[in-house]
Amino acid sequence: xxxxxxxxxxxxxxxxxxxxxxxxxxxxxxxxxxxxxxxxxxxxxxxxxxxxxxxxxxxxxxxxxxxxxxxxxxxxxxxxxxxxxxxxxxxxxxxxxxxxxxxxxxxxxxxxxxx
Amino acid sequence: xxxxxxxxxxxxxxxxxxxxxxxxxxxxxxxxxxxxxxxxxxxxxxxxxxxxxxxxxxxxxxxxxxxxxxxxxxxxxxxxxxxxxxxxxxxxxxxxxxxxxxxxxxxxxxxxxx
Numbered sequence: 105x106x107x108x109x110x111x112x113x114x115x116x117x118x119x120x121x122x123x124x125x126x127x128x129x130x131x132x133x134x135x136x137x138x139x140x141x142x143x144x145x146x147x148x149x150x151x152x153x154x155x156x157x158x159x160x161x162x163x164x165x166x167x168x169x170x171x172x173x174x175x176x177x178x179x180x181x182x183x184x185x186x187x188x189x190x191x192x193x194x195x196x197x198x199x200x201x202x203x204x205x206x207x208x209x210x211x212x213x214x215x216x217x218x219x
Numbered sequence: 220x221x222x223x224x225x226x227x228x229x230x231x232x233x234x235x236x237x238x239x240x241x242x243x244x245x246x247x248x249x250x251x252x253x254x255x256x257x258x259x260x261x262x263x264x265x266x267x268x269x270x271x272x273x274x275x276x277x278x279x280x281x282x283x284x285x286x287x288x289x290x291x292x293x294x295x296x297x298x299x300x301x302x303x304x305x306x307x308x309x310x311x312x313x314x315x316x317x318x319x320x321x322x323x324x325x326x327x328x329x330x331x332x333x
Contacts, residue, residue: 140324147326148262148310194262198322206275207254207312207322209262 106131108197110210117185118218125180125213127195136198137178138207139169143191151193154178165189190217221245223325225311231331232301240296240328242311251294252312252322253286255279262310268294301332 111126129135139151152163159171169180178195195210224243232238244251253265266276268286285297294313298305308329312322 148324196262206264206267207262208264209254211261 106197106199106208108195108208108210110193110195110213112213113211114214114216116216116218119187120184121217123180123182123185123189123215125193125195125215127178127180127210129176129178129195129197129208131176131197131199133199137169137171138196138198139163139167139178139180140194140196140209141191142194142212148194151180185215185217187217187219189215191215221323223311223313223323225309225325225328227328228326229329229331231333234303234332235300238298238301238330240298240309240311240330242294242296242313242325243292244294244311244313245315245323246292248313248315248323250274250314250316250322251286251288252314253296254310254312254324255307256310256327257304257307265296265309298330301330303332306330306332 107130109128137154140148141151142148151167152161152169154161154171162168167180167182169178171178192212192214194212196207198207223245226241230238251268254262255265256262264277266280266286267274271288283299287295308327310327311325314322
């Protein structure tokens, strides 16, 4: 079965620090890759996605992620975090099962940014 | 920007009661999904729905669960006899097409089973 691993469960950073959140998946076929963010009390929002093409994708709010196929990884990065980035971040991998798209989510990483 | 709407935002029910969670997907979308997130755990796929039938379901989606598109706009998840372990955030999502199409998520319904 497909699985998604997020190795960092809780990350605490000071404002202006750089961020990298790891995401690895297990599936040998074609995948679509997503990072979602969930701010406290709010719904899941898409940060960025990768379907094909340039493996370095840029998303909203200064986030970017790099797809490294050989490592089955899709790590999320941001050069300088802000207090408002405090949220939970979910990596998700999309598979097409033949009848529908299915997203498998990682367990999430809680990011806490301190002033 | 189009969005998926879920109601209610918080549902409290007694164990053994039936609950219906409602969702209004984006109007031109054809594929609908329910996911859930138990507190502190990851988001889990429950079921996908297309052309008025279930296209895929997970092990979690047992006989206690059912989905329906009762009219042209709503998509519902029914839990027939709720258990304590059904307490979770339930997310509805919709997409225009499968494959590379992006799924849009609603804000979620928090279900509390007492």
